[in-house]
Amino acid sequence: MIALFYRIAILKRPIVLEIGILTCLLMMVWCYSLQKNWTTITANRQMEVTKRILVYPDELKFNGNFMTGMVTDVQTGQREAVIMSFKSPQMLKKIDKLTTPSIWLINGQLKPLIPHTNENQFDNLTYNHHRRICNQVQITQIEQVNEQKQGIIGWCHTLRKRLSLYFETLPYPLSTYCHQLIIGSSNEDSAGLMVSVKRLGLLHLFCISGMHIVLFTDLFRRLLAHLWWRKESIDIFLIIILPFYLLVGGGATSLVRAVIMAELGLLHRYLNLDRLDGWALSLLIGLVLDPLLLLTLGGQLSYLLSFVLQVLPESVRGFKQSLLLNLISLPSLLSYVYEVHLLSFGVSYLIIPLFSTVIFPAVLVGALSFSFFEPLAYLINAGLRCFQYILNWLADFPGMIHFGKPPLILALLLFFASLFVISQDASLKSWKILALLYVITGGIIHFPLNGEVTFIDIGQGDSILIREPFNHRVTMIDTGGKLSFKKPNWATARHSQDDAQRITINYLKSKGISQIDTICLTHHDADHIGYLTTILENIAVKRVIVPAGMEKQPALLNKVRNVTNTTPIIIPVTDSVKLSSFPLQILHPFFPGEGKNEDSLVLTGKFGGKKFLFTGDLDQQNEEKVIQKYPQLKIDILKAGHHGSKTASSYSFLQTITPKYxxxxxxxxxxxxxxxxxxxxxxxxxxxxxxxxxxxGMIQYVYYGHNGKIKTTLRGDETSWTLPNYLHN
Known part of the structure; x- marks a missing residue:
């Protein structure tokens, strides 16, 4: 802001300075009032409610018998998130097939949204604040469903839902392409399609954005010109129809920017704005609609790349333009995604022309032709399969760089250095300096001076990461997991990311960790080893150690067999086993068992001047055996056994080991x-x-040398409403 106002001041144009200050003041007042409103309407506890809600059918998503979505409280007008588990297939089918807006009378629990509880985890609270949502309603019963009289907005939502149902009848992958590119939604096959797209950095092609709006407007121009419409009439038609497509297309950040800029471009003759004025005005409008806009990856990339396209000289085109756009977006991508594929710098240059001239028009033709000439739709679908095969083939090429998350100050430095390089015909020396900055940033991430012992908030389970300074050794104790309960066939959910993918893998990648030296599995319960397959699929693991006897258990062997990557060595241990390059001492089991709670692996080690004890789900009887065999055992920090159950952490055991935490x-x-x-x-x-x-949330002991401190992701009061009274210390 200081640099911005300095730049405005040296222009010596008072009107520009006055408008700039006034705009900033208005934005500050707007942001303050919005923040205050969020604080006021956010619930402070869970409460039973009966209310009427307005539901647009396209804003509901279904996964098995589970529904999520956004609704509006009829009485207050507030937007709220909803979740519901259906008890019968009849009700599920009835709700899923709704195509028109409706008013529901519901019973349920109103509760505040829980913020992200792990470092670098997806922040659901902030994401919902973008959508002006502060609370969630867990619906227990739908009493009534009454059809609502439709206006123009309701008609747009109805059209989007009906298009979605129609697209679901199309063959794969045409159905997924239609969902992604025409209405900006995802279906059950989207996850598989998007894996390669994300790896190659082509996600912007599959999110409705500026390019799609340009293609849509060009298509309408050509079509209406053939029908002898005048240019002025075509412009007026597009000005009117684009806001409605914003609703039909899902209203993503990139689509909002693209529609605003398209509208300003169409109004150019009336507003007399140049391209940069139009961009700046679209940013201001975008910030009014969503003040958190530039705190998202989508917002940063959408506005940043469109800005660069406005200021690049006309002479910069083709591969050089693609390279510079990738370069300027790289700091933001690494700050949110933590990795980049080397091929993405060249693939986007090759794929974008193919996408705009072949793929996108083919998807539109396939969607239109399926209802009256199926052979053409299936021919196009075969072509899309070939295109997807090429993307998968390219994504499997070596070249994925697990860079990690740059510290904020370095991310900003990389961004401004990249701006400097592309803002002029930079010399070779400038490129070398930029490359050196990336090398230094990567070195800081991959060879940190500090170490950590991190207790990951993985839900009802255990997962602990021990990372020594300079990433000398990385050890994980348990992976977390969920108990699975058999559901009827109609309630079977499609595949989705588990907590290990969303939390643990995300955290490891943000720290630049692509290899774990040792995974220690304390026993065979699902809440301790359930996510083992996910870890092995995404991170290279050298060895897995288990309590002796557990190496024969199907619960373990099935998870290792399901891994498509290299299978790690499994080492059964007792307290008599000494492992090389292992930072922990094994205290239990004393002899082979069956991997049950009483056979739990007990480990101890010293990090940052503090001695830790990890006991798995060891019961009180075997805790006594441990301190009988190791009567001098004294520790500083204890991982409480069996999640704090009364079956562990006996008074005499605690009295003997004297932990401080x-x-x-x-x-x-x-x-x-x-x-x-x-x-x-x-x-x-x-x-x-x-x-x-x-x-x-996540609890970390971060240390330098022999000194460290405990850090937590949450302050402790954010989720107090979820806790029993005896936990309020």
Missing amino acids: AIISAGRFNRYHHPDEITIKNFQKLNINYLSTQQF
Whole structure:
């Protein structure tokens, strides 16, 4: 802001300075009032509600018997997120087939949204704030569903839903392309399609954006010109229709920008704006609609790349333009995605012309022809399969750089250095300096001076990461996981990312970690090893150690067999086994077992001047055996056994090992009511400070040398409404 106003001041044009200051003041007032409104309407606890809600059918998503979506409270006008698990296939089918807006009378629980609870995890709270949503309603029963009288907005939502149902009848991958490119939504096959697209950095092609609006307007111009429409009439038609397409297309950030800029371009003769004026005005309008716009990857890339396209000289075209656009977007991409494929710098140059001249028109033709001439649609579908095969083939090429998340100051430095390089005909020396900055940033991420012991908030489960300074060794204790309960066939959910993918893998990639030296599995329960396959599929693992006897258990072997990558070495251990290059001492089991709770792997180690003890789900009886065999065992930080259950962490055990801190890893609203009140009272009697992932999210001990400190992702009050009273310390 200082640099901006300095630039405006040296222009010596008072009117520009006055308008700039006035605009900033208005934006500050707008942001403050919006933030205050969010604070006012956010619920502070869970409460039972009966209310009427306005539901647009295209804003509901279904996965098995589970529904999520956005609705509007009829009485207050507030937007709210909704979730519901259906008990019968009849009700599910009835709701899924709704195509018109409707008013529902519902019973349920209103609750505040939970923020992200792990470092670098997707922030659901901020994402919903973008959509002006502050609360969530968990629907328990739908009492009535009454059709709502439609206006123009309702008609747009109806059209979008009917198009979605029609696209679902198309063959794959044509159906997915239609969903992505025409109405900006996803269907059950989208995840598989988008894997290669994301790896190659082509995500912007499959999100409705400026290019799609240009193609749509060009298509309408050609069509209407053939019908002898006048140019002025065509412009007026496009000015009117584009806002409606904004609703039909899903209203994504990039689409909002593209529509605003298209509207300003069509109004050029009346507004007398040049291209940069139009871009700036579209940014201001975008910020009024969503003040958090530039805090998202989509917002940054959409406005940044469109800005660069406005200021690049006419002489910069073709591959050079594609390279510079990739370069300027790289700091933002690395800050959100943490990795980049080397092929993305060249593939986008080759794919974009093919996409705009062949793929996009073919998708439109395929969608239109399926209802009256199926052979043409299936021919186009075969072509799309070939295109998808090429994308998958390219994505499997070596060249994925696991860069990690740059620190904010370095990300900004990289961004401004990239701007400098592309803003002029930079010398070779400038390119070398930019390359050196990337090397230094990568070195800081991959060879950090600090180490960490991190208790990941993985829900009702355990997952602990130990990373030594300079990433010398990376060790993981358990992977977390969920117990699966059999559901009827109609309720079977399609594949979606599990918590390990969304949380653990995301965190590892943000730290530049692409290899784990050792995974320690304490026992065979699903909440400790359930996500093993996900970890092995995404991260290279050298070896897996398990309590002796567990290496024969089907629960473990099935997860390892399902891995398509290289299978790690499995090493069964007892306390008598000494492993090379392993930062922990094994204290239990004493002899082979079956991988049950009583056979849990117990590990201890010293990091940053503090001694840690990790006990898995070891029961009290075997805790006593451990301290009998190791009577001198004293520790600083204990991972509380069995998620704080009363079956572990006995008073005598705690009294012997004298921890200063106890870390409890347990899920919110878990069915076992962990941690138990008895365990909490034991901690309190012995003056042991206890921290729960339920309350504080990810808990980290970050250390330099022999000194460190405990950090938590949450302050502790954000999710207090989810906790029992005895956890409010």
